[in-house]
Amino acid sequence: MTSGTPGISGTVRWRDGAGTAGAAVTVTDLDGRQHGRTGTDPDGGYVVGLPTGGTYLVVVAVDGTPPQAALVGVSATPVRHDVTLAGGATLNGTLVDAAGRPVPRAALALIDPRGDVVATGGPDPQGRFRLVAPGAGPYTLTVTAPGHRPVARTVTPAPDGTPIGVTLPARSGLAGTARSADGTAVAGARITVADDAGHTVASTVSGPDGRYALDDLPDGEHALTAAGHPPVVSVVQVARGTTTPVEVRFPDPRGGVPARNGGPR
Incomplete structure (x- = not known):
């Protein structure tokens, strides 16, 4: 989509401001005909090109949250439509080993009550991690790291982003x-x-x-x-x-x- 053609672009974010990766963005006309569909990038951005101007229905869907829908008027040039999802929460924390040293290499996953993986990530060199979840939880947090026994625990992201600490036991x-x-x-x-x-x-x-x-x-x-x-x-x-x-x-x-x-x- 270029600056001289119709289209809709924007960013999908959680209410805490974090971009929502992998959200499905669907654009239809008022008769229900689909004119575009895409997924958001790692920062929550999306772009949908359209054939002509007009009024379109933009629907954003993410697993674990209700879909968001809005009517967007499009002229002959691109317009911006940002979306803030009603759900969403951020789980912040730090991984350390049994001696209290940061664990910089690990695979983390959040699993919802249905057993679906809703977020994955890894720590930074200081062992700090940040996972964006589609809702308030609770979730099962799983952590695997070389040289350590795997960990699984129930977590609930704090509304104020208060971090949690996770200690990885060494292998026996x-x-x-x-x-x-x-x-x-x-x-x-x-x-x-x-x-x-x-x-x-x-x-x-x-x-x-x-x-x-x-x-x-x-x-x-x-x-x-x-x-x-x-x-x-x-x-x-x-x-x-x-x-x-x-x-x-x-x-x-x-x-x-x-x-x-x-x-x-």
């Missing part, structure tokens, strides 16, 4: 080396962790150097089973927010002195 896990009775590294050993009911929580295979790692384990006491040589079973304690070192020692299949298993090394 086990890591170590599988070795034979004489200390030789054992490659390809199947390492399995089970809960009290005997259900498998996680499983992996030791690498060429015998090393293994299991991440994102629930805290507490678990049974560790190692198979590949004569199998061994031991009880291990997974500490919260840390990777607990556990060396696996397979017994000598010919018998002899039992090997130690399960203890931090």
Whole structure:
């Protein structure tokens, strides 16, 4: 659309002034015939070119809010029509790790009660984030970040934009080396962790150097089973927010002195 042709342009914003990305803008004539449809850009801007001047109905729709409709008179040149949505709220906050340090890399999502994702984003280098929601909430905020366990919590954006704090716990896990009775590294050993009911929580295979790692384990006491040589079973304690070192020692299949298993090394 150029300056000498008919059309409608403007910005769709939430009531707090934030631009509404992805809003559907539909333009029809008074007989209901559609003459244009577009989506707003990341800043909430839109442009719809029209064939002629006249009076048009502009409808703006965003999931989770009632649609907004208005009659707009268009001449031979473009006109501006800005829209402020009745709904909308901004969730501000900061992501930190268990030590209180900012988390600059993470994926955040807001999920409405129907299970639909209504907003996504990420933090800045200081761990601060800002998500614009289509309504007042409440929502489920989910956060995933490398090196941390995922977080899901219920949030309600504050009308005054008061920020919330989100702490990401470190991953809990086990890591170590599988070795034979004489200390030789054992490659390809199947390492399995089970809960009290005997259900498998996680499983992996030791690498060429015998090393293994299991991440994102629930805290507490678990049974560790190692198979590949004569199998061994031991009880291990997974500490919260840390990777607990556990060396696996397979017994000598010919018998002899039992090997130690399960203890931090």
